[in-house]
Amino acid sequence: MGGSVWSGALWLSLGSLVSRLLGAVYRIFLPRILGDYGVGLFQMAYPLYAVLLALSINGVPVALAKATAAQRAAGRAAEADRLAAWTFRILLGVGSLLAAVVGLGAPWLARVVFREPAAAWSIRALAPALAFVAGEAALRGAFLGQRRTGPAAASQVLEQLVRVAVMFPLALALLPRGVHWAAAGATAGAPAGALAGTLLLLILNRRRGPRPRGPWPRAALLRLAADAAPMSLSGLLFPLLMLADSVVVPARLAAAGLGLRQATAAYGRLSGEAMPLVNLTLIAGAALAASLVPEVAQAVARGEGGRAEERVQQVVTLVWAAALPMSGGLMVLAPALTRLLYGGAGAAPALRVLAAGVGFLSLQQVLAAALQAAGRGWAPVANLVWGALLKLALSWALTPWLGIRGAAAGTVAAAVVAALLNWRAWRRQCQRPSDWTTLLAPAAWPLAATVVMGTAVQLWMAAAPAAGATAGLWALGAVAVGAAVYGLTLVAVGQAGVLARIWAGR
Structure with missing residues (x-):
């Protein structure tokens, strides 16, 4: 069996890993700026945002990748490009409408749904991201349908880079006006990052050639919506x-x-x-x-x-x-x-x-x-x-x-x-x-190796200093110790070879 699924997963994993590590930067330092209360205000905006995305567009990248891959396999590349282009336009319109509704309804949502009026500013700051992420989702689906995972991974990394670069200066600049303003400033990094990721994918997509033209593919779009609906809900x-x-x-x-x-x-x-x-x-x-x-x-x-x-x-x-x-x-x-x-x-x-x-x-x-x-x-x-x-x-x-x-x-x-x-x-x-x-x-040997690893890490941490910078370095060292012990345990019981053969596609 070929390893295309693994190579695609590797690129997506690397992109997601770098993106989430960048995201961890603000997760680590934002509480030090906003405090627990400010982080609570910051986080209250995201559940509603995530639900709206899931209901409207989250199933589209997978459904579009599936549909366009099938069209390309059948030799209908022009139809695949036209479907992707129309999907982008439609999703951008849907996302813009949702952004307007959430932005205008932010005070009501904060007061009635979350029972925290101060969250209104964070909800309103996040709303424009609904439009940009919608367009980004369609473009990522088009690239995945071409089995090109690199652009999707690159857009993830750029999105987080811009997000982190915007959120901290805004949060610090607005903090003197109140923690609710600072939380809103931090939240504004999300739409800025999503806009950057969308622009990158648009540039990479246009380099492939002229934009596909023609009437909107009604039947293909209806099939796409039917496929995307359960994916969005799941x-x-x-x-x-x-x-x-x-x-x-x-x-x-x-x-x-x-x-x-x-x-x-x-x-x-x-x-x-x-x-x-x-x-x-x-x-x-x-x-x-x-x-x-x-x-x-x-x-x-x-x-x-x-x-x-x-x-x-x-x-x-x-x-x-x-x-x-x-x-x-x-x-x-x-x-x-x-x-x-x-x-x-x-x-x-x-x-x-x-x-x-x-x-x-x-x-x-x-x-x-x-x-x-x-x-x-x-x-x-x-x-x-x-x-x-x-x-x-x-x-x-x-x-x-x-x-x-x-x-x-x-x-x-x-x-x-x-x-x-x-x-x-x-x-x-x-x-x-x-x-x-x-x-x-299949969990048996990994679980046994995890128990061995956990024991080793506990022994390592038992020797850690009580506090200070050295204690932090000791905790980071525990991660390395745990990874080494886990890997060596799998090698000792013969499971590392099994996993390597699966990855190699044999």
Whole structure:
């Protein structure tokens, strides 16, 4: 088997890694400028933004990549270019309309939905990003349909570079006017970055030749919308969970006796400090999911169900091998990492809980992508609904009792349920029984190696100095120690060779 899915995933992973590392810069330093309350205001704007994107455009890049790849394979490159061009225009219009509605409705949203009037400025500052990200999504889908992952990765990196370059000067400049103004200034980095990424993709796209002309491809656009709809809804896992947290967590903490400012600050520790570290661990899963779609779609279209099944099983194996050590590392190093990055360990308890779900969060992405590529795009949507309902129930019940750890536990439970239900649906697609050992067995050796790694890291940290710059360096050294021990353990038990053969496509 060829390794095109792996090479595509590698480029997307590298682009996403660099992008998220750049994003980690502001996640680390922004709390030091805004404080927990300011980060809470900053974060409140994003759940609504993410939900609107997921509902309107998030499924389009994958659906467009799938559609244009099929057209190019059939020798209809001009039709593929025309579909991509019209998709860009339509999405830019939809995104601009959403940006206007959110911008004008920001005071009402802040007051009624989030119960924090000071968040209005951050919501309004973020609104223009809806237009730019919409256009960027269409352009990325067009490049992915050409199997060109480099431009998509480059746009991600540029977007974060510009975002970081804009947000800090604006936040510092506006801080004397109040923390709500500073949070809005930091939020304004998002539309600036999205605009830069869109312009880069437009420039790279125009270099391919003249712009495609002709009437709008009505039938192709309707098929694209039908494919994108379930993909958009199934991509709602994180946005829905974020939105639920932004509404439920502060309210339930307030019900437990915290003041509004304290509840917002606690939410800031959960969403602005713990979740970004977990999101860093999901890079490989997201890249594998994006690259898996064309592979599975082609195999299913050719009647090669066995090839699609084999490829998904290989991806499951790689996901466990990548996710479990990161999960274990976050659980062991949560206090040290949060203290090093944010100047305090307030987010560590929630981070430890969230870290336990890293493997299932990644599996949910991959299995949803496989189902979408196989033409069963509504199955992940239904499974997502069950996960979201469980999340809401647990967050409501546990947050007053466990604080932000309760909301984190709800997120993990939702991911587990969605991943297991997606696996059952995939096995039915393959006309196989719901054999849970096939899903969980590849985790055995990575889990054992993770236990060894965790023990080594704990021993390393036991010798760390109590405080100071040396303590921070010691925590960074623990990451290197953990990676080395994990890799050597896999080599010792013979699993490193198995993973290498999967990556090589043999």
